[in-house]
Amino acid sequence: MRTVWLAAAVALGAAAQGQDTAAGKQEMQRGCVPCHSLRLVESQRLSAAAWSKELDKMERWGAIIKNRQALLDYLAQEYPDTKPVPKPERSGDGSK
Numbered sequence: 001m002r003t004v005w006l007a008a009a010v011a012l013g014a015a016a017q018g019q020d021t022a023a024g025k026q027e028m029q030r031g032c033v034p035c036h037s038l039r040l041v042e043s044q045r046l047s048a049a050a051w052s053k054e055l056d057k058m059e060r061w062g063a064i065i066k067n068r069q070a071l072l073d074y075l076a077q078e079y080p081d082t083k084p085v086p087k088p089e090r091s092g093d094g095s096k
């Protein structure tokens with residue numbers, strides 16, 4: 001019985017985390033596209049502190065961030081400086 005509760009708790013935790021990520025992603029898709037492509041954001045690999053500074057900078061440049069914590073959590077989780085830098089994407093041949 002205890003195992004069942006534990007599994008339920010883990011599942012709930014995972015669901016809650018998924019929701020947090022969704023909110024952050026949504027905030028990025030809303031707040032970060034008015035000025036540039038998300039490719040510019042998603043190709044970065046930064047620590048949480050560096051992401052926070054990046055958000056400050058974007059706000060100074062005019063970005064309107066409504067759900068900062070969710071966005072920061074999302075960026076720090078999905079694009080941390082511990083992840084390898086992606087290969088540069090090409091757009092010159094019109095395929096993207």
Ligand code: HEC
Binds near residue numbers: 035036
């Ligand atoms: C008001 C316009 C504006 C908005 C909104 C905006 N940015 Fe930017 N961002 C810029 C400009 C200008 C640059 C300079 C580089 C370029 O456009 O090529 C830039 C560049 C960047 C870079 C590349 C590194 C750097 O610092 O130059 C990152 C990462 C970035 N933005 C993240 C974000 C994120 C995350 C958001 C959403 C919260 C966001 N930006 C929203 C204007 C904006």
